[in-house]
Amino acid sequence: MRPRLHQAMLHELSAPRRRQRIRALRCCRGALAACLALASATSLSAASEPTAVAIQPAPTGSSVESASFEAAPIEAVRMGRLVEKLKASRGHITVLNVWATWCKPCLEEMPELVRFFREYRSKGVRFLSVSADHPDTLADRVRPYIEQQRIPFAVWVVGGESPDELVQAIDPRWQGSLPATFVFDASGARRQAWYEAIKYADLAGAVDALLEDSRPSGSITAPGDKGSVPPSGAAVAQSQSDSLPSFDAIAERAGTLEAAGLVLDLPENWAEEPPRSAMRLAQYRLPGKAGPAELAVFAFGPGQGGTPQENIERWTNQFTHSHEAGRQAESNVRSIEAGELKVWIVQTCGVYHPTPMGPSQPEREPQAGQGLFSLIIEGGPAGTVFVKVIGPQATVEAHTPALEAFARSVRQANDYREP
Amino acid sequence: MIPKQSPGRLGKQALAVFFVATIAITSGLARAEAPQIGDKLPDFQLQDLTGKSHSLSKYAGKIVVLNFCSQECPWSRGADAKINEVARAYADKGVVFLGIDSHHTTPTEAIKAHAENAGVPYPILKDSGNAYADTVSAQRTPEIFIVDRQGKLAYHGAFDNRTQPGQVGEVNYVVDALEALLAGREVAKPTAAAWGCTIKRAPRSDPQQTSAGHKACGPGCTKPCCTS
Numbered sequence: 304m305r306p307r308l309h310q311a312m313l314h315e316l317s318a319p320r321r322r323q324r325i326r327a328l329r330c331c332r333g334a335l336a337a338c339l340a341l342a343s344a345t346s347l348s349a350a351s352e353p354t355a356v357a358i359q360p361a362p363t364g365s366s367v368e369s370a371s372f373e374a375a376p377i378e379a380v381r382m383g384r385l386v387e388k389l390k391a392s393r394g395h396i397t398v399l400n401v402w403a404t405w406c407k408p409c410l411e412e413m414p415e416l417v418r419f420f421r422e423y424r425s426k427g428v429r430f431l432s433v434s435a436d437h438p439d440t441l442a443d444r445v446r447p448y449i450e451q452q453r454i455p456f457a458v459w460v461v462g463g464e465s466p467d468e469l470v471q472a473i474d475p476r477w478q479g480s481l482p483a484t485f486v487f488d489a490s491g492a493r494r495q496a497w498y499e500a501i502k503y504a505d506l507a508g509a510v511d512a513l514l515e516d517s518r519p520s521g522s523i524t525a526p527g528d529k530g531s532v533p534p535s536g537a538a539v540a541q542s543q544s545d546s547l548p549s550f551d552a553i554a555e556r557a558g559t560l561e562a563a564g565l566v567l568d569l570p571e572n573w574a575e576e577p578p579r580s581a582m583r584l585a586q587y588r589l590p591g592k593a594g595p596a597e598l599a600v601f602a603f604g605p606g607q608g609g610t611p612q613e614n615i616e617r618w619t620n621q622f623t624h625s626h627e628a629g630r631q632a633e634s635n636v637r638s639i640e641a642g643e644l645k646v647w648i649v650q651t652c653g654v655y656h657p658t659p660m661g662p663s664q665p666e667r668e669p670q671a672g673q674g675l676f677s678l679i680i681e682g683g684p685a686g687t688v689f690v691k692v693i694g695p696q697a698t699v700e701a702h703t704p705a706l707e708a709f710a711r712s713v714r715q716a717n718d719y720r721e722p
Numbered sequence: 723m724i725p726k727q728s729p730g731r732l733g734k735q736a737l738a739v740f741f742v743a744t745i746a747i748t749s750g751l752a753r754a755e756a757p758q759i760g761d762k763l764p765d766f767q768l769q770d771l772t773g774k775s776h777s778l779s780k781y782a783g784k785i786v787v788l789n790f791c792s793q794e795c796p797w798s799r800g801a802d803a804k805i806n807e808v809a810r811a812y813a814d815k816g817v818v819f820l821g822i823d824s825h826h827t828t829p830t831e832a833i834k835a836h837a838e839n840a841g842v843p844y845p846i847l848k849d850s851g852n853a854y855a856d857t858v859s860a861q862r863t864p865e866i867f868i869v870d871r872q873g874k875l876a877y878h879g880a881f882d883n884r885t886q887p888g889q890v891g892e893v894n895y896v897v898d899a900l901e902a903l904l905a906g907r908e909v910a911k912p913t914a915a916a917w918g919c920t921i922k923r924a925p926r927s928d929p930q931q932t933s934a935g936h937k938a939c940g941p942g943c944t945k946p947c948c949t950s
Contacts, residue, residue, distance in 0.1 A: 349845075354887065377871065403917065405796040405797065405887050406796075406919060406922065407794075408919075408922070435917045437886040439886075440886070462885055462886070463885055463887065465883060465885065465914070465915055465916055465917075466915050466916065466917055467879070467914070467915045470915045476756070476859075477861075477915075478861055478862065478865075478879070478915045478916070478918075479862065479880075479915045479916050479917045479918060480862030480917075480918050480920040481862075481917060481918065481919060481920060483920070498861055498920050499920050499922070499923070546776045678749050690756065
């Protein structure tokens, strides 16, 4: 099972770097040095997260809660990424709530949603909170609200664009009114929609009915009886039969990752997560019996982020040999051409020594039995893109064929525009 | 093996199924389906804030802009200044602007105070019990319906393409539609989605949507219990 690892062929990396078109990047404006520092500090906290819910963990016990509350990740994303994210949630019952800080009924229903999230996250139900606030107001309005209200779930801020793409993908009747809440079954079909503030009991009832449906055996449900629960008092609520298409059948860019002007095909079982830091363009969880691995995508703009050689050296230096303390682990470095793009593939495994999160941050414990699979993609319109996967060695190895195919699928986005 | 998605191929088929399914489902609800572009917009009989009665048929032969608005909604309030400006500019060209407030929770006095304060130059009609909002399936504020000289729906959707409540959008869908109608052209973009506030509707007594069966069961109940 274990792939053969070769000594790093770092001399290959002295080839001149490609001339890159100068374009701005949609994330990571400024703070390039900080980006770089963080790029080398990928942590493994994902390993301890519940596998059912692809959302940053929040404490569940109320006593622990007040002591260790961490602000939920908040990220401004393009509408297309949100639609992709919905698609990536297929296989799980998913609740999508759209709100904004300027929408009073939205704020009134928030405690109901927080309660729902806390009670259903362990049942394999995904919760997507989407803010229609403008990304320009993220720091001044959205984040203070999230922190003040101690919102435990991740929030995706999409208000820089009209809701058109989301409306087309999930519900042409909706048109963007807030608040709005949608329930999708595991096939991705929309089963409930509320275009008004909802109550915990209504949402829980609808989701319970779907959970009941999804039980493999012993169900007393007649075939074809989807029996979704009519929500109470919802003026425009509707039930949906599952003959409706799932959003992934409609979304044009389903199953792809788009970052910094590049497009890559995603395998089915990688779950997109809210990026743990603002420096990350995207983040995915790669499931595995030994625990999930985490894939993070970084880009810092043209000419930024260091040379491939510098990055490969830094990454491989984080791994020592499994049986000989202090000896650098063997690694395998190669490159492939994909049109105008050049992709470096870096693999290693052994004891992982995570870099401290910052200069004044504490040392982090080394972790045995870890694997690394990383890509450095040169030649894109917005500079070099870095993809870094770290996780239990068995998990990374199990995903290696998928990662290879992912690497080979890279191409330039047709419609990339300077943000 | 990488599962390849082929959404494009499925798209048209899926949309067709979607269309049929949506009709089937919504027909089961008491609520009317939204009028389509080109449909004759249903008439109304509503009073403005001074008690004067207005109907769509009263303005037959004119281009009419209906603005579902709410003084409670920052998104609607934020658009008022620009809508006022457009309403004034097109009044001279014979275009009728009417506001419709369907918010169940907003008293007429509050609407009146806001209209005076914001200098709204056109009548605002109080849609008691959100009856007309239900008839035309209006959902949010602001939401615009433009009726052409034949009384047919020519535009339905956002006022402009703003992405923040107080912003003025670069593209003004209403102005574009009015220019087209006045010039006898077809409206290039007859619908546009936008963020906005959901219209707060009066509680319904539709038996299909009451909570009796549901609440009796509570969370965790089995499905046959809830649906029986």
